[in-house]
Amino acid sequence: MLPQAAALSLFIVVAVLVAAVFAGVALSTRQPHDPGAAAATRLRRWFAGVLGTGLLAALVVTLLHLPYPRGRAHPDLVIYGVGMQYAWGLSTSPITTQDEWQNSTFANPIDVPAGSLVEFRVTSFDVNHGFGVFDPSHHLLGQVQAMPGYENRLQLRLTTPGTYWVFCLELCGMGHHLMRGEFEVVPPGAHP
Amino acid sequence: MTDAGAPASRSARPLRTLTALWMGMVCLLFLAFSLDGWFLRTYQSKLLFATMRPELFYAVLTLHGIGMVGLWMAASLAAGNYLLARYVRPPRWASWLALAGTVAGFVVLVEATTEGLFGAGWYFLYPLPMFSQGIWPTWATGGFFASLATLCAVWLIWALATLWAILRQYPLPRALAWPQLAGRSAPAVPPLVLISTVALLLGVAGFLDAFAVFTFYLLQWRVHGFVADALLMKNLTFFFTQMTAYATMYLGVGVVYELLPAFAARSWKTTRVVALAWNAALALALVSYLNHLYMDVVQPHALQVAGQVVSYLSAVPAATVSIFDGLLLVYGARMRWTIASSFLFLGLMGWAVGGVGAVIDSTIAANAVLHNTLWVPAHFHTYYLMGVVLMLLGFASHLGLELSGRAESRLVRRLVLPFFLVGGYGFVLTLFWAGAHSIPRRYAVYPDELARGAFYARFDVVLIGVLLLGIVLFLGETGRHYVTAAVRGLRHRGRS
Numbered sequence: 001m002l003p004q005a006a007a008l009s010l011f012i013v014v015a016v017l018v019a020a021v022f023a024g025v026a027l028s029t030r031q032p033h034d035p036g037a038a039a040a041t042r043l044r045r046w047f048a049g050v051l052g053t054g055l056l057a058a059l060v061v062t063l064l065h066l067p068y069p070r071g072r073a074h075p076d077l078v079i080y081g082v083g084m085q086y087a088w089g090l091s092t093s094p095i096t097t098q099d100e101w102q103n104s105t106f107a108n109p110i111d112v113p114a115g116s117l118v119e120f121r122v123t124s125f126d127v128n129h130g131f132g133v134f135d136p137s138h139h140l141l142g143q144v145q146a147m148p149g150y151e152n153r154l155q156l157r158l159t160t161p162g163t164y165w166v167f168c169l170e171l172c173g174m175g176h177h178l179m180r181g182e183f184e185v186v187p188p189g190a191h192p
Numbered sequence: 193m194t195d196a197g198a199p200a201s202r203s204a205r206p207l208r209t210l211t212a213l214w215m216g217m218v219c220l221l222f223l224a225f226s227l228d229g230w231f232l233r234t235y236q237s238k239l240l241f242a243t244m245r246p247e248l249f250y251a252v253l254t255l256h257g258i259g260m261v262g263l264w265m266a267a268s269l270a271a272g273n274y275l276l277a278r279y280v281r282p283p284r285w286a287s288w289l290a291l292a293g294t295v296a297g298f299v300v301l302v303e304a305t306t307e308g309l310f311g312a313g314w315y316f317l318y319p320l321p322m323f324s325q326g327i328w329p330t331w332a333t334g335g336f337f338a339s340l341a342t343l344c345a346v347w348l349i350w351a352l353a354t355l356w357a358i359l360r361q362y363p364l365p366r367a368l369a370w371p372q373l374a375g376r377s378a379p380a381v382p383p384l385v386l387i388s389t390v391a392l393l394l395g396v397a398g399f400l401d402a403f404a405v406f407t408f409y410l411l412q413w414r415v416h417g418f419v420a421d422a423l424l425m426k427n428l429t430f431f432f433t434q435m436t437a438y439a440t441m442y443l444g445v446g447v448v449y450e451l452l453p454a455f456a457a458r459s460w461k462t463t464r465v466v467a468l469a470w471n472a473a474l475a476l477a478l479v480s481y482l483n484h485l486y487m488d489v490v491q492p493h494a495l496q497v498a499g500q501v502v503s504y505l506s507a508v509p510a511a512t513v514s515i516f517d518g519l520l521l522v523y524g525a526r527m528r529w530t531i532a533s534s535f536l537f538l539g540l541m542g543w544a545v546g547g548v549g550a551v552i553d554s555t556i557a558a559n560a561v562l563h564n565t566l567w568v569p570a571h572f573h574t575y576y577l578m579g580v581v582l583m584l585l586g587f588a589s590h591l592g593l594e595l596s597g598r599a600e601s602r603l604v605r606r607l608v609l610p611f612f613l614v615g616g617y618g619f620v621l622t623l624f625w626a627g628a629h630s631i632p633r634r635y636a637v638y639p640d641e642l643a644r645g646a647f648y649a650r651f652d653v654v655l656i657g658v659l660l661l662g663i664v665l666f667l668g669e670t671g672r673h674y675v676t677a678a679v680r681g682l683r684h685r686g687r688s
Binding site for chain 1: 246247250253311312313317318319320323324325327419421422423426465487488489490493496497500501504505507508511512516519520522523524525526527529537538540541544545548549551552555556557558560561562563564565567624625627628629630632634635636637638639641642
């Protein structure tokens with residue numbers, strides 16, 4: 001299951017529960033009665049316990065899966081990504097000048113052997129951009145911000161062959177929606 | 193004044209006309225900015241306006257964002273002031289100054305966005321305002337910052353003046369219910385005073401921070417060679433926006449604490465657990481903005497983890513105290529259901545449902561695939577539109593009935609609620625759905641690979657239309673009461 005689908009399912013389940021509780025409470029006003037202070041205190045303790053335990057468990061599990069590069073994980077390939085209004089420059093060599101950026105925006109898509117752990121080193125030459133990597137099914141796999149003066153790193157293991165897209169996920173001006181980059185993930189044998 | 197209940201008899205009458213002016217303006221601008229929102233989703237759907245330039249989309253997006261956030265910030269202060277007048281004496285001059293400043297600020301904002309096409313978004317992330325690519329002229333950037341500085345200045349003064357009025361009556365430890373924290377029941381403090389103090393402290397911190405942001409822009413503009421640090425600017429900017437949102441939300445919740453008990457014929461007091469919850473909310477809110485920067489990997493990891501821990505912790509006092517107590521207040525009560533009480537109650541539900549979406553988004557692992565997709569506007573529209581906006585519209589409705597002394601239309605009440613629930617929740621659920629399917633936010637036109645974004649937008653065109661019908665019905669009913677009161681006031685003045 002995609003993490004997005006898991007997030008949506010969890011949201012819907014909890015939101016429906018919340019709505020059901022509110023509906024139940026609203027309907028309870030048809031037959032007025034006093035719920036009693038002691039029962040309310042017990043219920044609050046129970047609710048706080050359940051919520052606290054759930055949040056603590058979620059915290060522990062999710063903090064063990066931070067999407068940040070780990071020092072021990074050595075990437076198979078490094079791709080440099082530089083954003084400028086309104087295109088992405090992608091290259092396997094560092095992009096340090098505007099000319100290099102220009103050339104990289106017109107270069108052929110980079111080939112990445114399937115199964116590679118790719119590290120994207122991302123920055124911007126002008127404003128903030130969002131470096132969002134989309135798989136061949138157009139699902140967002142991961143992202144980092146492209147920020148002038150800083151290099152953010154993103155590691156992704158790319159297993160499915162096909163064309164991958166980089167779209168901008170931070171409003172960067174009137175051509176925000178036009179920013180794109182692409183690279184190919186090819187079956188291991190197909191790579192020269 | 194030794195009892196929290198006693199000063200409630202103080203009249204809010206001196207602020208009545210002024211607050212009615214505020215709420216009248218808020219309601220009309222709410223309709224205007226909602227139409228902006230409908231335009232944005234319609235543009236994305238390609239059903240209409242397809243021949244318009246995308247520049248206009250981004251300019252209207254900026255107007256919609258700042259307009260709505262600013263509008264409800266001001267509305268929450270106006271409602272808070274009106275109700276606080278039961279306990280303290282909020283100065284009228286600060287509210288009048290804020291009204292004049294808000295009107296002036298909004299006029300310049302509309303000019304800078306619609307004429308000048310300024311389109312850097314409502315949080316104008318550094319250094320985008322200075323990189324217009326020739327789309328918006330320098331005067332539009334200047335106008336935008338002048339507008340925002342005016343709004344922040346008058347709201348800062350208003351918040352400080354209100355805070356000062358509270359502190360004159362309730363010294364800070366008492367206003368923050370520290371005696372209750374220590375297990376004492378006296379001297380008492382009304383929940384509205386406690387919550388308003390927390391909200392105003394957050395608002396003041398946010399507005400002061402906004403001036404730090406403006407100063408850096410000014411330095412870069414005027415001092416040759418000065419370049420601000422992008423990461424520092426991002427931290428400062430998101431602190432400002434987060435504090436503004438929290439201050440608005442909490443003032444709205446304060447309105448619920450103050451008004452809902454009267455509809456339920458029950459009381460809502462500052463107990464030890466309430467005091468603990470709001471003091472915790474104050475401390476946690478000050479650092480919770482960190483969850484906006486998860487995708488800036490260069491930010492120290494300890495701060496990223498702190499962002500998630502604090503975001504999770506923030507949910508506990510909100511859910512187990514304010515929302516729980518709100519439900520308990522209504523459960524089995526001899527409830528008087530009106531548009532106002534329904535909106536106050538449903539506003540708590542919007543806060544809860546939006547909070548679920550926010551907690552999921554504040555999880556770093558989930559944020560990596562949800563950040564800046566439509567999931568983000570989904571959750572903040574849920575706790576804004578279906579949360580604090582409903583709470584404050586509930587206040588506007590309550591004030592209208594109080595002013596006119598007439599009963600509300602039962603037919604309109606029966607119609608308004610389904611329109612708001614179906615249109616509002618339909619709209620935000622579509623955003624959640626689209627966000628979970630990786631549709632980016634803030635795209636004027638979706639690229640071919642993400643063309644399904646237009647499909648989701650078409651749902652929203654219809655659903656926002658349903659919501660707009662509800663808003664028009666609500667405005668018609670509430671406006672009727674305001675007009676009745678105004679006509680009666682003019683006649684009375686004419687006779688005397």
